[in-house]
Amino acid sequence: MIRKVLVIRFSSIGDMVLTSPVLRCLKRQWGVELHYLTKSAFRSVMEANPYVDQLHTIDKDVKEIIPALRAARFDLVVDLHRNLRSAKVRRALARPSVAFPKLNLEKWLLVRFGLQRLPGVHIVDRYMSPLRKLGLAYDGAGLDYFIPPGEELDPFSMIEAARKPYIAFAIGAAHGTKRLPAAQLEAVCRGIAQPVLLLGGPGDRETGELVARNAGVHVYNLCGVLSLHQSASVIRQAEVVISHDTGLMHIAAAFRKPIVSVWGNTVPGFGMSPFYPDGMDLNTTMEVLGLSCRPCSKIGYERCPKGHFRCMTEQDVVDIAQKAQFPGLTGPLGS
Template identity: 50%
Template sequence: MKVLIVRLSSIGDIVLTTPVVRCVKQQVQEAEVHYLTKKSFATLLNSNPYVSKVHVLGDDWDAMIAALQAEQFDCIIDLHHNLRTLRIKRALKKVPAYSFNKLNVQKWLLTALKINRMPPVHIVDRYLDAAKTLGVVNDGRGLDYFIPAKDEVPVTDLPMSHHAGYVAVVIGAALNTKKLPLAKLQQLCASLQHPVVLLGGPEDRAAGELIAAQDTVKIYNACGKFNLNESAHLVRNARLVVTHDTGLMHVAAAFKKQIISVWGNTVPAFGMTPYYGNAVVNAPVFEVNGLSCRPCSKIGYKKCPKGHFKCMNNQDIPAIVQAVEKGIKKVQ
């Protein structure tokens, strides 16, 4: 059976679909799994041994559709479920398609009216529900992330002070309302008693320099210096990961790392907390409860709509530092 799995973006969401990829490949007889995503995210899947072929959403829509039609798929599993994927399914109209439930009404109730009707079900399990017609069940193994050998970071690429181990602090996020303010990140990193590697994209490099300037021996700014797979390798080798609700949080979960996640305008109730399958891993969540404005969005904003940004400004940094120290003791 030739199956097309569709998830166009983004980093975290694609990593969260990997149990579907693996379970379809291993549980459906003679399954050949293809994956359609945006070109910028293909690197997440190119090394996945359960994916036979990665298709990319390109500028030439007709050529892409023709290439997909030529594959003669037996089934489509739509894990994005938006207008664009609806067009794709209509273009492949003879192919049976199954979509996951986005729970848009429930998300709207939670963000707009603060009425929580979200089921206590992780998004991974909702993704897997889209494949249950094929007889697929959750194997409990959690997420996958495969790093090609060429993207493994030699320990010598890090400062000597970090060779014996470090805490990875992910300072980046897609939108600002998911990020701790700079002053809070500076307080956090200055308070930690262990070497720190700062992770983020090129857009986070300047903030990283300001954080690292407090102690250039203890804090290494890796933001923008490594590609996604290399950053994932730094996450895999970290003793513990402190992160916002962002893609590298899910990458860390794929490696079964201890995660301390810090939540701003989004909430764990959306069903996208670190996912470990059947594994039991220490993963404390830090959020500011009791705010009438939270969650203000299921995604995020460039700045706080209310102007006060209490969901991050009121985060208890000493408590986060204490959680790091406790977590480090668990791995020693």
């Protein structure tokens, strides 16, 4: 009988949020003692998740944590990262284990040769697939994200603005080819009538200042001043979220927010589009179709390898702004 389970996902924010249905289903259906292994830098993503009984973290090498994991004597190890590091953990523990289908070959064929061999299955379904064979069923309830009470934020305590519904715009991303250039960000914000709160990390602070200064008094830069949970709180209270392909996009989906998702070098076909509960689709995808060079990477680059960056510079910024207008929204944005 499976009583104690270790789930492995080392990074990053969005990928970890996408594992949340597995955690919920394991806890609710099997009642297991649930442990989660990740990098120390991403501990906060899971620290408030009520389905996780114990978090284990590493800084550099899995050797740091192997003795403690061995002592736990897990009944099952669920590898949702499937790389050399996670394989090392599985071998060291020598416990029953399962791993999800990563489809690296299929993704490589799409990036390198434009050959579409991916099955059109969302990564949440792929995370669940090895556990379905053991009798675990996906419950249809979408993603989870939990904010510690002390991290909930009143956005209007940080900006000089009247309290009114606003749009959250996640302008950051880990790689430059996933981000709209500043000129396009400004154009989107100028086309929006409602207040716009810009979210991102410290590396996005300068861009956020430029956009807020040039786009209008209704745009407020919160990049680099909020924790992850505080940014999630701003998203939770927003009417609509505009986001690049990044972790905050998946957090927005966890809060069932209407999303305008803006895609650069990556594509929704990789299986990581916003994931909602069964029967709900509040995502509007914005992408430049017909580019033979796209996707150029399954992750991203700091600069466009071709030098033209058409996947972002040719985005229809007017349409993005229009899709984000929220009065009277009843379904997918713009419908």
